[in-house]
């Protein structure tokens with residue numbers, strides 16, 4: 001006769017097996033990291049899928065929400081991710097990242113990318129120091145002037161910090177096509193390591209001037225808003241994924257198709273989608289593996305999505 005204990009044990013084992021199966025191969029054996037791209041100025045190789053933190057990591061000190069963000073970060077690093085992007089503008093996101101890194105015992109191979117965001121030109125270094133303490137890292141790998149705010153004061157200060165070894169790379173950021181003319185001027189005139197901008201199959205203005213200029217000047221590119229803050233994926237979800245996305249590129253959904261389009265632009269170093277979900281971070285990392293579109297297929301992706 002089956003005892004209650006054996007029934008419970010069997011149910012628990014079945015549940016555990018189902019949970020492992022639901023996690024897919026990632027739970028059973030480690031997957032390779034996303035394809036790497038080199039930062040032209042330093043030669044450092046970075047996985048082409050990163051992690052943003054705007055809104056998603058602004059969770060205050062709510063313990064379950066902090067634990068959920070820490071789980072996203074753990075899955076991100078387990079899956080081979082490295083680049084995490086934040087800003088003093090993102091509420092409690094920096095502290096959330098610090099919590100996640102501490103949960104991992106300070107062993108995560110993070111490439112810590114943050115920003116200076118203050119109109120007070122003489123406050124940049126102090127703000128960066130506050131941000132560094134919130135992350136709990138020894139130094140930032142990248143500091144960017146957020147949305148070009150007070151760049152005239154911040155860029156010289158950041159270059160000084162780099163010369164003193166207090167930050168490894170310096171960059172500028174913009175989004176949604178803002179101030180591209182001024183952005184281009186700084187890309188031409190300043191010794192930048194990184195430029196962060198918006199690029200996805202529907203927002204392609206950067207293809208005209210900024211991305212070719214980045215390639216020409218040896219500036220690494222981080223791509224923000226790959227999913228238009230989620231709106232692009234919500235719109236695409238109303239349509240079936242084209243069969244060729246799965247058969248030719250191995251995509252398991254729209255998120256991977258969009259990310260594969262982005263990270264195969266030759267000037268792009270890393271896309272930084274944000275998410276609150278472990279399954280989504282795994283899916284996003286998966287876009288950096290397997291077959292990648294060539295230029296004709298990239299054009300087909302953009303044309304297909306634009307026509308929907």
Ligand SMILES: NC(=O)c1ccc[n+]([C@@H]2O[C@H](COP(=O)([O-])OP(=O)(O)OC[C@H]3O[C@@H](n4cnc5c(N)ncnc54)[C@H](OP(=O)(O)O)[C@@H]3O)[C@@H](O)[C@H]2O)c1
Nearest residue numbers: 052053054173175224225226227228229230255273274276
């Ligand atoms: N000027 C600047 O410097 C600037 C401006 C904007 C953004 N950024 C940076 O770029 C990062 C990314 O941009 P963003 O956060 O605005 O938007 P985004 O990454 O384009 O979209 C984030 C949204 O996409 C959803 N998502 C992520 N992966 C998904 C998946 N596999 N399937 C379905 N939904 C998915 C997330 O919802 P779930 O939580 O449900 O996954 C989230 O709501 C920011 O977090 C920030 O670090 C910088």
